[in-house]
Amino acid sequence: MERRLAGEDKIENEIEPRKKQEVVSTQKEGEQQPARPCLPARQAVGGPVQEETEGEESLSVEAEIEVKAAEAGEQAEEIQETAEQQGEGRQVKTKEEEPLKENERKEPSGAEEQEVKASQEKVNPVRDNLPLEKRLISNVEKIKPVLKSSVDLSKVRNIGIIAHIDAGKTTLTERILFYTGKSHKIGEVHEGEAVMDWMKQEQERGITITAAATTCNWNDIRINIIDTPGHVDFTAEVERSLRVLDGAVAVFCAVGGVEAQSETVWRQSNKYNVPKITFINKMDRMGADFYRVVKNIEVRLKANVVALEIPIGAEADFRGVIDLMEMKAYIYNDELKKENFSIEDIPADYLETARKWRHVMVEKAAAVDENLMEKYLKDEDSITIDELRGVIRKGTIANKLLPALCGAALKNKGVQSLLDAVNLYLPSPVDLPPVEGTDPKNPQSVIRVTPSFDEPFAALAFKVQTDLHAGKLIYFRVYSGCLEAGSYVLNASKDKKERVGRILQMHANQKENRKAIYAGDIGAAVGLAYTVTGDTLCDPDRPIILESIEFPVPVVSISIKPHNRTEQDKLSNVLIKLSEEDPTFTVKTDEDTKEIILSGMGELHLEIITERIKNEFNVAADVGQPKVSYKETMLEAVTGEYKHVKQTGGRGQYGHVVMEISPLARTQGFIFESKIKGGKIPQNFIPSIEKGVIEAMRRGVYAYCPVVDVKVTLLDGSYHEVDSSDIAFRQAAINCFKETFPKGNPVLLEPYMFVEVMAPEEYVSNIVGNICQRRGQILNIDTKAGEKIISAEAPLSEMFGYSQVFRSLSSGRATFSMEFKRYEQVPSGIAVKVVEEKKKEKESKS
Structure with a gap:
């Protein structure tokens, strides 16, 4: 068995799996309506029963965020279900269903009145034997017009x-x-x-x-x-x-x-x-x-x-x-x-x-x-x-x-x-060519989506925005079909059915209600509790998963400390919203120090986020200085073994693993492979071993920084029929990785930035000299519009506060930009100092 994560940024997300809440279907047998090109409002809701994760460990901030998000989704479903139960058998007028103006009302003709009366008196034994609520639903479906787009x-x-x-x-x-x-x-x-x-x-x-x-x-x-x-x-x-x-x-x-x-x-x-x-x-x-x-x-x-x-x-x-x-x-x-x-x-x-x-x-x-x-x-x-x-x-x-x-x-x-x-x-x-997706039940099966109003509904959520009045807004692009406000869709990425409360046409932050949205259009939805950036929304009867969106890895981190417990609760809620909005903003808690660490794409990114936390959401907190997000990796393959045995008087704990840890090429992330054969370790314990490895990688070993670009191969082990459990094997994997990794010649990685400076020629020598002093390398010096363009690469750790120095060097007449390029190995002399600082910092906060 082999599993591959796309990149090192996935490691943290795998540690604390989202606690899934059980969703009880309210749909009665036989009430499922056939799929329509335009998903109808008030379609029956249902969803798969999700398993709960086991374990009673104390929750870190990121785990707490996930649980609160799940609870919010469950509450939203309960509110929707209650509203539906209360609304059965009667018409509910929404904001969008405005009454007709007097001059727009049309009185039926005499012939029309007779035709309606005749149809009402006509006996229909199948219909008349149905319960009242089913007859009402049947009539509504029969007379409800199918919305059509007038847009070519x-x-x-x-x-x-x-x-x-x-x-x-x-x-x-x-x-x-x-x-x-x-x-x-x-x-x-x-x-x-x-x-x-x-x-x-x-x-x-x-x-x-x-x-x-x-x-x-x-x-x-x-x-x-x-x-x-x-x-x-x-x-x-x-x-x-x-x-x-x-x-x-x-x-x-x-x-x-x-x-x-x-x-x-x-x-x-x-x-x-x-x-x-x-x-x-x-x-x-x-x-x-x-x-x-x-x-x-x-x-x-x-x-x-x-x-x-x-x-x-x-x-x-x-x-x-x-x-x-x-x-x-x-x-x-x-x-x-x-x-x-x-x-x-x-x-x-x-x-x-x-x-x-x-x-x-x-x-x-x-x-x-x-x-x-x-x-x-x-x-x-x-x-x-x-x-x-x-x-x-x-x-x-x-x-x-x-x-x-x-x-x-x-x-x-x-x-x-x-x-x-x-x-x-x-x-x-x-x-454009049809958009391609895959069948959730058969990922190898390719499904092509054509931009047509008559095809099943399929859309991709590409942005989440928190609105003070509307709540959570989900921006999405419709690739096929049609979606009406009030209808249910399948979030195929989460395997969850969700109700679209309102559909909005956005004009910056201004919103306009729409009754429906069609293929080829872009809109926003209110009411999707589980949906995040990159999720596919589709017709429940025609599931499809579209290609998601990949985002770069955060390279700068800061710590944040709320003033008191009340502010801690507020901060947790705010971090839920901000992390949902921005996939390049991540939150984690240091397991030993309990310090909350925010990570982003740069100093300005984190500065904007902390401003929003304090001013927009009114959370009182202290923010630390920006720090580089170092990573750990290794240069040599090593094999290790660990046997976790614990006896507490009752049922004990037993887990025994043998694993090989080997280096991968840069940016390859993490690969886990199991070579267990013959039942030495039951297959149901293998996922817990993988989770233990990921947990150890997230915490770091060499300098308490996340480990990336390694492959872990499970070679051997043993189990006890009574004492073995998921927790025991997870702990065995954590300890095995922690003891084995240092033997593989570990090294530290740091982010390198591409720097481009535009400056008058008289300042070039000072700027070039300063970049070289910061361990930078000059790539090219060009001339454009009478000014010099300096292209260089430098480690991020040396570029903090560069904007102030830069303004001084150029008398405020030059401009510069900086973007992340890649991770590179830290020189050994500097790495030793960084590791010592990290260990001292860890000890001082423990």
Whole structure:
């Protein structure tokens, strides 16, 4: 038997299994309604009976969080069940079922009245012998209309705005909302009034922290937009958004071009094969250069850029663009209205450049389509605009072409043509291949989901948000079928049936109730107690599990200590909500010191979280200094044995294991394999041995840091018919690992960061010298827009507080970004010091 965990971040999650609560089915035999494309409200609920975990150990904070979450889910189910019992046999009017206005009421005609009366008097022996409540349900199902979507799926776009920090994503989104008529006032980021940056921390800092969703219409196309953060600490928001989007607009600064986080979001979008168009923003800034950025994208991102526009002027002289399709100039004015431009002939001094770039556009389009290439070779001028657009659209959807446009969002220039490009070149749900999932009962069986209203319902939950008024909001993308408010769905990832209380259309933090949601759409739901990010929601009769979402491992940790027991209880509840919202935020309790440790993606990430704990949730607590999340691994394979024997007067404890621990390649996580044969250890004890190993790995041995990248093979052992138990074998595995691991030449791993600095040339030598002093390695020094770009790698432990030193070194004239790259072995001399510090810290708190 072999089991593999995807990565080291899974280790902590395996230690304290969620205490599952038994769900008693309220469904009577024979009441199950057949599956419908649009899951009906008030569908019968039922669910599998879950086993409880054994053991009466004291709960750590993370275990307490899990139990409270489960209890909350059970309470939600009880409330729903009670409400249903009280509502049997009578109609319940929801908020969404508003009474008809007087002028909308239609009185039945005489013929209609006679027909209704006749149908009521007609004898139906099968119906009339049914209990009253079943007859009512039958009648409701008979007359209830099936909701149909009026939206043409080919006219839907699900897109994200992605970029490096400060490239102008949110500013661009605010203009999109204005020009599409979604908002009537432009909210400025620098004034803290952006609609999409609705969190208090976002408004105060002028940065996007959480992905925000909205919907607007441009011409006859419905566009669902997710505005994502640009800071690397909030990369999880980008990851989960791209997982459910059909296309993206990649924004680049016309001065900075491709920056560190630009590469990160590009890799994330390629991971999910998301087609993209690019918008080169800030053409009005000093140092702006459209052609240099295009070349920059081609070289660093290996993209096949096809420019659809070229700028007229740059920096303060930027006044418009040349449309290479129509070969017309769009000259923008400063008026804030939908058509703030005039269409003119191309200025004479730009005509030759426009012809050159149009030729390049046609040539690149022809290179990805044989029919167009044939026509291009015969007569380039015979190619029509529709033919060009069609080929570029196909090339974009296939990720063979990257259409490029330009503008200055802050000055309201270029936004309309970008919206046209979204409609013309980015895919609708029907343009993409079917989404693949697996059968929960047979993981090897692949199920393909097509975007159709008539297919069984299937959706992926990609975001959890805590709302002070609505409670827990679950954002989800519908891939097929239809879902009505009030209906039940199967959470196939948890094997739980849940009731969708309300369905919401989100506009940042504003909510609008919907009666139903359909294939190809993005919405939010209230009432899903068990659902978390990455879970699949589907028709209970047609279960499917869609590909989940993987998140990076946290690299920075801090301790937090509530002021008293009351604050401890409040903190536990808050940590439930925050850990559900953010998969890259983890919580654990030090087993020996009982210290609560919060881990995240960086200093800013944890700073935002602790601010929310104190200010948004009003929890009084003290926060420690950030610390590096070190890991342990080993270099040599070793074999060990441990026999756990304990006699207490009654039934004793006996567990005997022999195991081999061997190193794996970096990032391989953890593999457990059992080679037990012949019944030396009963198979029902093997999972407890694995849990014991995982527990020991989580606690750490060498420096009390989590162990990663090892394989544990269970070779031999023995058991006692009376005294052996799960607890005994779990303890035997823990002790065997603790005694054996140190013999395998253990080493310490630390996170390494990629650092990119943009600075005037006079500060380069000081910055390079400082990075080298911090055990950093300079990878490259380049020139961009008259400034030097320094690329380097350095250990995170040496980069704490770097921003203050950095500002001093550059007199505040330089900028830098930093993102996690990988774990590397700590040099032996430094490792010895770290291990000593960890042991002293452990002893002082024990």
